[in-house]
Each structure stands twice: as structure tokens, then as C-alpha cells.
Amino acid sequence: MKASAATTDAAGVTDFRAAFRDCMAGVLQSAMSADELSIEASDIPALLELVRETADPKFGDYTATLAMPLAKRLGAKPRDLAERLIVRLNADTCFTRLFDHVTGPVGPGFINVRVRDDALACGVAAACGDPRLGVLPVAQSETIVLDYSSPNVAKPMHVGHIRSTVIGDALARILRFRGHRVITDNHLGDWGTQFGMILWGWKHCRDEAAYTADPTAELSRLYRLVRKVADAKPEELAADPEAAALAEAHPEAGREVLLETAKLHEGDAENRRLWDEFMPACRREIERIYGRLDVTFDHTLGESFFQPLLAGVVTDLTAAGLARESRGAIGVFLDGQETPLLIRKADGAFLYATTDLATLAWRAEHWQPDRILYVVDHRQSQHFQQVFTTARSWGCRAAERLAAMQLVHVAFGTVLGEDGKPFKTRAGAAVGLEALLDEGVERALAIVGEGEHARQGMDEAQRQEVAEAVGIGAIKYADLSQNRTTDYVFSFDKMLELKGNTAAYMQYAVARVEGIAGRGGIDREALRQQVAADPASIELADPRERRLALAALRLAAVLEDVEADYRPNLLTGWLFELAGLFSSFYDALPVLKAEGRQRTTRLALCDLTGRTLRQGLELLGIRVPLQM
Numbered sequence: 187m188k189a190s191a192a193t194t195d196a197a198g199v200t201d202f203r204a205a206f207r208d209c210m211a212g213v214l215q216s217a218m219s220a221d222e223l224s225i226e227a228s229d230i231p232a233l234l235e236l237v238r239e240t241a242d243p244k245f246g247d248y249t250a251t252l253a254m255p256l257a258k259r260l261g262a263k264p265r266d267l268a269e270r271l272i273v274r275l276n277a278d279t280c281f282t283r284l285f286d287h288v289t290g291p292v293g294p295g296f297i298n299v300r301v302r303d304d305a306l307a308c309g310v311a312a313a314c315g316d317p318r319l320g321v322l323p324v325a326q327s328e329t330i331v332l333d334y335s336s337p338n339v340a341k342p343m344h345v346g347h348i349r350s351t352v353i354g355d356a357l358a359r360i361l362r363f364r365g366h367r368v369i370t371d372n373h374l375g376d377w378g379t380q381f382g383m384i385l386w387g388w389k390h391c392r393d394e395a396a397y398t399a400d401p402t403a404e405l406s407r408l409y410r411l412v413r414k415v416a417d418a419k420p421e422e423l424a425a426d427p428e429a430a431a432l433a434e435a436h437p438e439a440g441r442e443v444l445l446e447t448a449k450l451h452e453g454d455a456e457n458r459r460l461w462d463e464f465m466p467a468c469r470r471e472i473e474r475i476y477g478r479l480d481v482t483f484d485h486t487l488g489e490s491f492f493q494p495l496l497a498g499v500v501t502d503l504t505a506a507g508l509a510r511e512s513r514g515a516i517g518v519f520l521d522g523q524e525t526p527l528l529i530r531k532a533d534g535a536f537l538y539a540t541t542d543l544a545t546l547a548w549r550a551e552h553w554q555p556d557r558i559l560y561v562v563d564h565r566q567s568q569h570f571q572q573v574f575t576t577a578r579s580w581g582c583r584a585a586e587r588l589a590a591m592q593l594v595h596v597a598f599g600t601v602l603g604e605d606g607k608p609f610k611t612r613a614g615a616a617v618g619l620e621a622l623l624d625e626g627v628e629r630a631l632a633i634v635g636e637g638e639h640a641r642q643g644m645d646e647a648q649r650q651e652v653a654e655a656v657g658i659g660a661i662k663y664a665d666l667s668q669n670r671t672t673d674y675v676f677s678f679d680k681m682l683e684l685k686g687n688t689a690a691y692m693q694y695a696v697a698r699v700e701g702i703a704g705r706g707g708i709d710r711e712a713l714r715q716q717v718a719a720d721p722a723s724i725e726l727a728d729p730r731e732r733r734l735a736l737a738a739l740r741l742a743a744v745l746e747d748v749e750a751d752y753r754p755n756l757l758t759g760w761l762f763e764l765a766g767l768f769s770s771f772y773d774a775l776p777v778l779k780a781e782g783r784q785r786t787t788r789l790a791l792c793d794l795t796g797r798t799l800r801q802g803l804e805l806l807g808i809r810v811p812l813q814m
């Protein structure tokens with residue numbers, strides 16, 4: 187953060203929660219050294235988590251509730267303990283230059299503090315002058331591998347892929363912004379049984395002309411058709427005469443499809459050549475969708491990349507005594523687990539888990555991460571628990587790194603339709619992702635075409651661009667604003683509402699805030715420099731100004747909380763709150779018509795809020811149109 191020419195010694199502090207936590211840590215330390223507190227230094231971080239924003243501004247800005255659990259452990263009275271900590275806080279200049287003296291514990295030992303007005307003004311000035319809005323990079327930057335999206339290619343992406351893609355992308359942006367070294371890897375399912383179906387289909391019922399015209403459309407047609415033939419479910423065949431005829435002509439199709447996959451895996455020249463031919467088309471198809479979603483990856487190694495390592499995984503784990511044979515197959519038998527983790531089938535084929543183990547070891551060796559995050563459906567949680575446990579006890583080349591690494595399954599719930607059941611088309615098929623994006627944009631276009639927007643005289647191309655941002659933003663935001671662990675109901679009507687916690691509302695809020703400077707002919711850059719150089723030009727006199735300033739400066743703390751739980755919905759929730767506080771401020775107080783320091787303060791708050799909202803949406807991967 188750029189240091190501003192300070193007028194008080196509180197200059198530069200923008201994250202007041204972190205500052206209060208620091209003061210509290212110092213106070214706990216000194217109480218420990220004075221033998222007033224018999225706790226260990228290692229207990230302190232968990233206690234500091236109990237320093238949080240106060241729910242009701244009546245009780246100050248931040249509250250520490252640590253006196254209760256601490257007193258319980260020490261057999262003391264919470265209020266007495268809080269009292270002693272308050273005495274120490276009030277004697278600490280780091281504390282008193284930022285916070286108002288505390289008068290005594292509230293209720294069962296709550297320590298409530300209020301940020302001093304001059305410190306808050308300095309914080310606003312510092313954030314205004316900082317391209318990072320006052321957010322310091324983390325003290326300890328880690329290498330974090332993020333595994334997300336990872337669709338199985340050669341079949342169309344569907345609604346089930348949206349959560350991993352969108353949540354993973356937001357986490358990548360946020361962790362990067364916090365100063366971590368993030369490596370993203372799209373672990374494509376590019377080697378699975380779906381290729382057996384396509385290969386079989388290619389050999390038995392391809393349409394050359396259709397393939398030349400649109401390869402992926404023809405490949406997905408083959409996939410859908412052959413899946414029915416191979417599964418041979420009477421009700422599916424009854425509904426599809428073409429599949430039924432094929433199934434009749436090829437009663438062994440199910441077995442033959444598996445054989446095609448096996449041949450590919452064994453290196454059969456013909457199947458390998460076809461795979462090499464199909465893959466670029468499959469990749470282009472998903473790239474197009476990622477392009478619309480503004481999602482990129484550092485690597486897309488895919489399952490196929492790790493195939494040469496799979497036999498070694500099985501030999502290694504067997505030699506280490508972790509894996510053994512059971513009914514012809516080979517599995518890892520873990521303590522307390524009923525089902526083993528299968529790594530080789532009786533027919534010699536390797537499995538999903540084998541690839542994940544090879545991938546983990548490869549990543550550990552080549553990228554040496556401190557953490558790997560897997561953003562994958564909650565139904566795979568047992569798989570990941572077993573893979574993680576196996577990897578940790580595996581004495582491979584990267585063993586040390588593997589044992590030290592944090593491995594996290596960032597799980598999420600299912601997307602439901604408005605009927606509360608898994609989201610399906612009327613025919614019962616998975617909803618295609620591309621069609622979903624198209625519908626979102628189309629519906630957004632109808633909104634963008636209404637009233638105000640039309641009056642602003644946007645031309646057709648601009649309207650289309652705004653609709654793309656609003657429609658796709660709506661789909662992303664609806665997902666990100668849910669607690670990721672629960673299922674959520676997909677509803678275009680709700681996600682495109684202009685009021686409420688939606689992308690459209692937030693995008694509109696940014697346009698509204700940023701429009702103020704434009705209307706006043708304000709040079710925003712000059713304003714920032716002026717304020718940063720002279721924090722005394724900020725005076726927070728009205729409670730609405732004060733609350734807005736405090737909320738805008740919470741960005742760093744919110745991102746810290748998002749990282750702690752991998753929950754982007756904490757970011758959307760705070761952005762929504764910030765937009766609401768801005769409305770209360772702006773509806774009540776004149777900005778351009780104000781004068782002197784009041785005008786500077788309010789313009790600075792508008793500028794800071796606008797930039798903060800924009801930054802927040804960018805960290806979620808949501809585009810913000812310049813006008814709406």
C-alpha cells in the first residue's frame with residue numbers, strides 16, 4: 187500500500203478488524219508474559235477469530251467475544267477477564283490511536299470498540315490513493331493449485347458443470363488478488379469410457395457430411411445415440427427408433443463399446459489416431475464456452491496426460507503394502523472404510539482414482555504446492571477422502587511434499603429446477619450449458635431493451651454487449667451468492683431481478699455510483715491523489731458517511747473470510763450490503779451540491795464505493811458494463 191502523507195499516526199490503516207486483532211494479540215501476549223493468563227501462544231490465533239464486526243452499530247464497530255471461552259478454560263469470570271483485557275487495551279497506544287477507549291465489558295464479557303473518526307478518515311484517504319483499495323497482500327504467500335471445471339469432454343457441457351467452473355474461477359481470482367501463487371489446472375476427463383462410445387459410433391453409424399460441417403455436434407450426437415444403444419434400457423429405446431434399430435442389429439454393443447475404450451488405452455493405432463483427431467474439436471467446443479464465461483486456465487493437462495504413470499501407481503502402492511488384490515481387482519484398503527479405493531479393475535483397466543493419485547503425485551513433484559483445492563460436486567467426497575488418505579501414506583518420490591500439503595475438497599451442492607428436483611429438460615436430459623447461457627443473454631436483452639436503457643440511445647451492438655454481461659453475470663452471481671454446500675434452485679426470473687441480491691442490481695449500482703463523477707465533471711484520478719495526499723480533507727460527520735466508509739474498508743477482511751472457508755457468497759453478501767449502504771447515503775445526502783470538505787468527503791466515498799464494488803464483481807468474474 188502506498189503510504190499517504192499522514193496528518194495523524196493512524197495513517198495507512200485500512201483493515202480495522204486486522205488492526206484490532208493485532209492489538210488484541212499484543213495484549214494477550216503481554217498478559218501471558220505477566221503470568222496473568224495461563225494460555226499457550228498457539229491458542230491465540232483461534233481466540234483472534236472471535237474478533238468480528240459488530241452486528242448492531244449501536245454497540246460499536248467491532249466486538250471481541252473471546253472472554254467467554256477463555257474464562258471457561260481458566261475458571262474465571264468472563265466479565266473480570268474482559269475488564270483486565272480492557273485495562274491493557276486502553277494502555278496500548280497501538281490501540282488508542284485507532285480505537286476509542288472502551289468503557290467496560292458489555293453483557294457476558296463482550297469487548298466492543300469503535301473506530302476513531304480521524305483513523306477512519308485516514309483509512310478512507312489511504313484506500314482512495316491505493317490501486318489495491320487498501321488490501322495488503324497476505325504475509326505468507328502460498329502456492330495453491332486449483333482443480334476446477336474439469337468436464338468430461340466429447341459430451342456437451344451441461345448445467346452440472348457451471349458450479350465448479352464459476353466457483354473455481356472466483357476462488358482463483360480471489361486467492362491471486364490476496365497475493366498467493368495460484369496455478370489453475372483443468373483436469374479434463376479426456377480418456378474415459380465416453381470415448382469408447384464415440385469410437386464405436388464412428389465405426390458404425392457416423393454421418394460424414396455432418397461431421398465435416400460441425401464435428402462436435404456430430405460427436406455429441408454419436409455419444410448420445412450410442413449411450414442409449416449400449417445401455418439398452420427398454421424405455422429409452424422405445425422413445426428412439428434409430429437407437430432401437432442399432433441395438434437390435436448389435437446386441438453386443440455394450441461389450442463392444444468397453445472394448446473400444448480398452449483398445450484406446452492399450453495404444454491401438456486406429457483408436458489413438460481417431461482420439462487425436464477428435465480432441466482438438468472437443469477442446470474448441472469447451473474453449474468457446476470458457477470464452478463466454480471469461481474463464482481461463484494456466485494448464486489443461488487432462489486425465490490423458492497422466493496415463494503413462496498409472497501402471498507405476500499400482501506397482502508402487504502394492505509394493506508399499508497399501509494396495510492388494512481382491513477378486514481379481516486391486517484396491518487400497520483403508521482403516522475404517524468399508525469399500526476399498528479401486529485402482530485397477532480385474533480386466534486390467536485403471537480407474538478414476540488411479541489417475542487422481544498419479545495427478546496428485548505429479549503436481550506435488552512439479553509444482554510443489556502448499557495446498558491443492560478440488561472444486562468438485564459433493565457426491566465425490568468419499569472419493570477424495572480416500573484419495574487424500576492414500577496419497578498421504580504413499581512413499582512416492584514426492585512423499586514429503588504430499589505429507590505436508592493441505593488437500594481440500596471444496597464441495598458444492600446440486601443445481602435444482604424450480605420444482606425442487608435436479609435441473610433437467612422436460613425430456614429428462616441434462617440442461618445444456620450453452621443453451622442456458624443463450625437463454626440468460628436473451629432474457630437480459632429484453633431487460634436492456636426496456637425504458638431507460640433504450641432512452642440512453644445504445645446501439646444494437648452495445649445492447650448486445652450489455653446483455654451478454656448482464657445475462658451471464660446473472661447466472662454466475664446466482665450461483666456464487668449461494669452457500670456452496672447447499673443445493674440451489676435455478677430461476678431465471680429471480681436471478682434477473684433488478685432489485686435484490688442479483689448481478690443486475692450490483693452492475694446497475696456500479697453504473698449509478700460511477701455516473702455521479704461523470705455528471706459532476708469530476709476528474710476521479712485527481713480526486714484520489716488529492717485525498718491521499720491530504721487525509722484531513724476527509725471528514726466523516728454523518729453516521730451514514732461513517733457506516734459507508736467502514737463497510738467499504740472491509741474488502742480485505744471479507745476476502746480473508748472467503749479464503750478461510752472457500753465461500754464466495756461472503757463476498758456477494760458484503761457487496762450487496764455495501765450497495766445498500768450506498769443507497770441510504772446517496773438518497774439522504776447531497777454530493778455534487780455539497781460544498782467544501784463535505785463535498786470532497788462525499789465524492790471520495792462515491793469513488794471508493796464504486797471502485798470497491800467494481801473490484802468485488804471482477805473478483806467474482808462478473809463483467810461490469812460501463813453504462814446500463
Ligand code: ARG
Nearest residue numbers: 333336337338373375542562
Ligand atoms: N471429470 C470429473 C467429473 O466430471 C471431475 C474431475 C474433478 N477433478 C479431479 N481431479 N478428480 O466428474
